[in-house]
Amino acid sequence: MELGISTFAEVLPDPQTGVTISHGERLRDIVEEIEMADKVGLDVYAVGEHHREDYAVSAPEVVLAAGAARTKDIRLSSAVTVLSSDDPVRVHERFAMLDGISGGRAEIMAGRGSFIESFPLFGYDLNDYNELFEEKLDLLLKLQKGGPVSWSGNHRAPLNGLEVFPKPDQDQIPIWIASGGTPDSTVRAGKLGLPLVLAIIGGSPQNFAPLVELYKQTAARSGHKVENLGIGSHSHGFVWDTDEEAAELFFPPTRQAMNKIGRERGWGNYTTRSFDIARSPKGALYCGSPETVAQKIIDLRKNVGIKRFLLHTPLGTMPHDQVMQSIQLFGEKVAPIVREEIDAWEGK
Secondary structure, X not given: OEEEEEEOOEOOOOOOOOOOOOHHXXXXXXXXXXXXXXXXXXXXXXXXXXXXXXXXXXXXXHHHHHHHOOOOOOEEEEOOEEHXXXXXXXXXXXXXXXXXXXXXXXXXXXXXXXXXXXXXXXXXXXXXXXXXXXXXXXXXXXXXXXXXXXXXXXXXXXXXXXXXXXXXXXXOOOEEEEEOOOHHHHHHHHHHOOOEEEEOOOOOHHHHHHHHHHHHHHHHHOOXXXXXXXXXXXXXXXXXXXXXXXXXXXXXXXXXXXXXXHHHHOOXXXXXXXXXXXXXXXXXXXXXXXXXXXXXXXXXHHHHOOOEEEEEOOOOOOOHHHHHHHHHHHXXXXXXXXXXXXXHHXXX
């Protein structure tokens, strides 16, 4: 069971003080968070891409490279790279550089993007939303294999036997497909035999079990070895000493962040009741003591089949020292409980 941290590098007014830190300060905080995650033995740290005022990272590989120089073991991934509005050649080049700096620890999590600001910014038509992703993923997968590439499509110039440099340290940089939980994206990942990450941020995580089964069945029918495929999830959460203290600290920034996005997308108001339902044993919020969070992750592995879990923390803006302590507790307290229980369950 792989365990890690994900962040979107939110920059919102602190719900307690009203102060908004600079983008630069949040970026520097992330580098320290990556360092902490590596120190406490977590497996992966993943950073999202956005192009708007309330998020600090537009190029995940840049801040990941800064973290790579200060870490030894942790794998470094985007969460996600908005492939539809980027150039696959440049994506591969940048992550190959990250791979070299980190000594072979880079990963790409490719997605279509739930935020659309990058499309007008880089001159893409939202009417081509699905076609852009499929075409660019096809090129990225050809680049992943290495060697001269010949390719043509509708949304970029063709490649005629060209190679892309620099070469990564790994034979191939892993490419994960990020999905919000649609059957189409799940089937796509299964057909291609690519590892899948599900964003489970609402409802009951157990409702995603049929999607995981669909993914496995599709992969098997397409000739891929299911046991070798990565299946991950990303969920909001926060670890503290007790359930009550965790809830007290995490609710204000969670409410602020969820209501801000909710106003843009027409969601209902996020309330204390919403929060309490989400952090209950069957909910998708992993907020509580180490024991509480560990048990929810164990249930996720046993009931849904998730092999990699990313705790998205913080959600919204929280004091940096609280985020650092939460990551430390996740690595030092939660991870050993989860790994010991899963190893025993699987008979290792």
